[in-house]
Amino acid sequence: MSGGASPYRRHKNDVEFGGAGSEDYESVSDPFDIVSTKSASVDRLKRWRQAALVLNASRRFRYTLDLKKEEEKKQIIAKIRTHAQVIRAALLFQAAGAQPNGTERAPPSPIPIGNYSISPDQLASMTRDHDFSALLNYGGAKKLKTNPDKGIHDDESNIMERKSVFGSNTYPRKKGRSFWRFVLDACRDTTLIILMVAAAASLALGIKTEGIKEGWYDGGSIAMAVIIVIVVTAVSDYKQSLQFQNLNEEKQNIHLEVVRGGRRIEISIFDIVVGDVIPLKIGDQVPADGILISGHALAIDESSMTGESKIVHKDQKAPFLMSGCKVADGYGSMLVTSVGINTEWGLLMASISEDNGEETPLQVRLNGVATFIGIVGLTVAIVVLVVLLIRYFTGHTKNTDQTVEFIAGKTSVGDAVDGAIKIFTVAVTIVVVAVPEGLPLAVTLTLAYSMRKMMADKALVRRLSACETMGSATTICSDKTGTLTLNKMTIVEAYICGRKIDPPDNKSELPSRLISLLIEGIAQNTTGSVFLPEGGGNVEVSGSPTEKAILQWGVNLGMNFDDVRSESTIVHAFPFNSEKKRGGVAVKLSDSEIHIHWKGAAEIVLAACTYYMDANETLVPLDKDKVEYFKKAIETMAGGSLRCVAIAYRTMKAENFPSSEEELEYWQMPEDDLVLLAIVGLKDPCRPNVKDAVQLCKKAGVKVRMVTGDNLQTARAIALECGILESNADAKEPNLIEGKTFRGLSEDQRLEVADKISVMGRSSPNDKLLLVQALRKNGHVVAVTGDGTNDAPALHEADIGLAMGIQGTEVAKESSDIIILDDNFASVVKVVRWGRSVYANIQKFIQFQLTVNVAALVINVVAAVSSGDVPLNAVQLLWVNLIMDTLGALALATEPPTDHLMDRTPVGRREPLITNIMWRNLLIQAMYQVTVLLVLNFDGKRILQLEHESNKQAIRKKNTLIFNAFVFCQIFNEFNARKPDEMNVFKGVTKNRLFVGIVSFTIVLQVIIIFFLGKFTTTVKLSWQFWLVSIGIGLISWPLAVVGKLIPVSERPFSEYFINIYNSCKPSRLLRRNRGLSRGNVDDT
DSSP, X not given: OGGGGOTTOOOGGGOOOGGGTTHHHHTOSOTTOOSOTTSOOHHHHHHHHHHSOOSOHHHHTTTSOOHHHHHHHHHHHHHHHHHHHHHHHHHHHTTTTBOTTSXXXXXXXXXXXXXXXXXXXXXXXXXXXXXXXXXXXXXXXXXXXXXXXXXXXXXXXHHHHHHHHHOOSOOOOOOOOOHHXXXXXXHTOHHHHHHHHHHHHHHHHHHHHHHHHHHTHHHHHHHHHHHXXXXXXXXXXXXXXXXXXXXHHHHHOOXXXXXXXXXXXXXXXXXXXXXXXXXXXXXOBOOSEEEEEEXXXXXXXXXXXXXXXXXXXXXXXXXXXXXXXXXXXXXXXEEEEEOGGGSHHHHHHHHSOSOOOOOOHHHHHHHHHHHHHHHHHHHHHHHHHHHHHHHHHTTOOBOTTSOBSXXXXXXXXXXXXXXXXXXXXXXXXXXXXXXXXXXXXXXXXXXXXXXXXXXXXXXXXXXXXXXXXXXXXXXXXXXXXXXXXXXXXXXXXXXXXXXXXXXXXXXGGSOHHXXXXXXXXXXXXXXXXXXXXXXXXXXXXXXXXHHHHHHXXXXXXXXXXXXXXXXXXXXXXXXXXTTTTEEEEEXXXXXXXXXXXXXEEHHXXXXXXXXXXXXXSXXXXXXXXXXXXXXXXXXXXXXXXXXXXXXXXXXXXXXXXXXXXXXXXXXXXXOSSEEEEEEEEEEOOBOTTHHHHHHHHHHTTOEEEEEOSSOHHHHHHHHHHHXXXXXXXXXXXXXXXXXXXXXXXXXHHHHHHHTTOSEEESOOHHHHHHHHHHHHHTXXXXXXXXXXXXXXXXXXXXXXXXXXXXXXXXXXXXXXXXXXXXXXXXXXHHHHHHHHHHHHHHHHHHHHHHHHHHHHHHHHHHHHHHHSOXXXXXXXXXXXXXXXXXXXXXXXXTOOOOGGGGGSOOOOTTSOSSOHHHHHHHHHHHHHHHHHHHHHHHHHHHHTTOTTSOHHHHHHHHHHHHHHHHHHHHHHHHHHHHOTTOSOTTTTGGGOHHHHHHHHHHHHHHHHHHHHOHHHHTOOOOOHHHHHHHHHHHHTHHHHHXXXXXXXXXXXXXXXXXXXXXXXXXXXXXXXXXXXXXXXXXXXX
């Protein structure tokens, strides 16, 4: 494969063939190795859950996909769909209400309600049952006091009245979990339950032997520590859930246009009321139940409701529209008859409104890491438990006054049980510290934080996994219009009557007949509209940017939109098609004459023209010279980064026009022998910051490719302006390629060319899909932007689908993973930064947590095995666990992204989570902590000059100092974890107030514990000298980290060395590899 030389390749261990789909993932033996959860099977998802070592399943799996609820959701959807189909079948069976005597069933009479002569139930029943006779009887718009052209009056009282009578377009949602549910979830942790039982037993024994005044401290302190852990965990989890709830509500808040008072205005889907008139176009979601007012070639995809992927054509014979369905083709307008819970979609959404979560690849991998560490920790805890019990019951464990704790036959049963419980409590607490339950949840925390912040950066995340996958993106296939450009189009050049008109709206140079035809074509062949306020004022133009620019030009030429549309009737339409790059209408004039108007890509429409109209209103044949003149004009405009659009028409005799509706349905509008009326150039300036964003991507190892439906020369000019193409020398094949050229290549040739493509012009949505597939097969992680309905396959196929929030259709948005709310390419680059930030923050937390894990485990194990006692008791370990788990995750997982992240190459999706740099950092810190604290544990009395004090007091002081120093080591190391590969660990620390707040909170609590809570934590007050020693021990970790970063590390991951050693020890594998080599195949180790 020749794409191998590309600098934008994935990590060598991360080659994933896009065409293989989920089969690649199924073949991986490691249950935690899921590259993409986007297409993983249910069995694959079950496997990693079963393989994970989990102490608290309800908490660990809270933010993963609830497989049971997902199955229930499918069953509910199936029931509602079946119900809908049964009603349809019954209706058809009744044959439109025919009774036995052959008379037609009388339609129901409308029931008045409020100021309206029809009830919501009757409207809902009519739409749900597709009852055509009821529709005729009710009179539709008249009963709802709606003008089919101008909609309802846009005044607050009218809208509020409609909401009170017919309901709002919302549905009851299941309430989110209460805070107490999170407390209950936190209580389900197996180790915490064991600790509470141990605390209760210790409490009972302590009170029995020492009385309530002194005997409750041991058991009570553990119980209180457990309660604090539960409360802090519950508060953290509850806040996270509120963030996800807010984001889910934002996802459902679709904005769309309605016609009110004759003008098109944008409102939220939740603000739609019965009686509203809503324009529909290809890619829109039908926002409520209703009936078709008018439409052209309108086709609806009802699969979301019926489950059948059959496209249903809508017209006056079949006018009923169901909420939640998508417009597959054509355009039209609808009258809303039912909203919210009165629609089948509302019933469906009310049944399944609870979000069932979604796991991400990083979350799954971290469950694997947590499981491995947990198994090691569990083994260590068992070893400690066995060793301590053996030492205790053999009389080798001594009290602080050097007396033996257990003497067979002399020590009471109560004291023996109490001693065993304390040992058991320490072992269980080691498990609490060793099993990093917070590790997988840290992903959810950083994703929740990132998603909230990304909203401020104009990116709405629909799939959690996309957030982190974006950090691995090696290429971005971007649209041109609106993403790289401002999407504010104006017509700046026009070629009419065979010459250039300057300015383009100079009516004095144009014949009246040509202006009349142009205005007719502009007004009728459009999905936009023009509103002229009754009291005067500026004209309001709505529609897509291209439509708005052409309509505004028409207004400048003297077009009265409503008058022109009333002078003729659209009898057939061919909606704009991204494959054919043009759209057209057939209009019938008052004298029954037929005009066919076409508008689209200039060179394509020009090729269908045989005449043009000159200044004398004469039709002049388009000879070779004139065609060349117009082609040159198109090339010149395209070279100036203008979008070129041609407008043409032709007449048709009435006798040749279809006479019946059946004939008209299958009639193909003539596309040849057209008369060229105008070729216009639309200017859409580049976004001011786009060049910097493209350069930032290049620096970060992410290649930006422009994929546009525009003319190749227009695309070339914009690409040079944006910096996608460096110079004119780059602007040649295969860097610059046309969609049909790429489409015509064989699959092998496409794979070879794909890596080199920087700009693809005149591309169809299928060309974009082919490019995405080729890039993925070449090993890229591909992000794709899209706004049209036909972009949905490419958005779905890509690793990350990015839909445009302003120009994007609902179909495109539903197929996407992230919605770019401002349609700006700079926001796409911000998403890349956030994606890398998610990965970097998780790595910071892993480094910090593993350092604590290793140090705490080694210190307690060595001390337990050698002396039979542990310097860090159960309550102290629980406090350390809180610093490490919940507070550490909050501090490190919420670091904002930095520019430094864009200096790196993309993160391979199978790169080791723990890099060589992280191994170096954590081993240096852990070795330092273990060495210093074990020296203090074994020789602390002499070093700290405590020989003159009683043995009990000296041990307590020494252990308190060890505990205090250990906590300060973690506090100082938290700063080191912020910047694993940078010398200055304080850079930007003041910008992260949460980090500063958590570190300050931890220090304050540590001071309170040492000074005031000694009874609970078995500590004593320390002198200021010992405080300085504790802080000094922690402080050394800073210069130690700087020295450590001077030690070079291999670029090859440590894990690969172990894999190779492991493989070299397996002769059968070597034999198999040799056989593979002899066949010319290299076995992937």
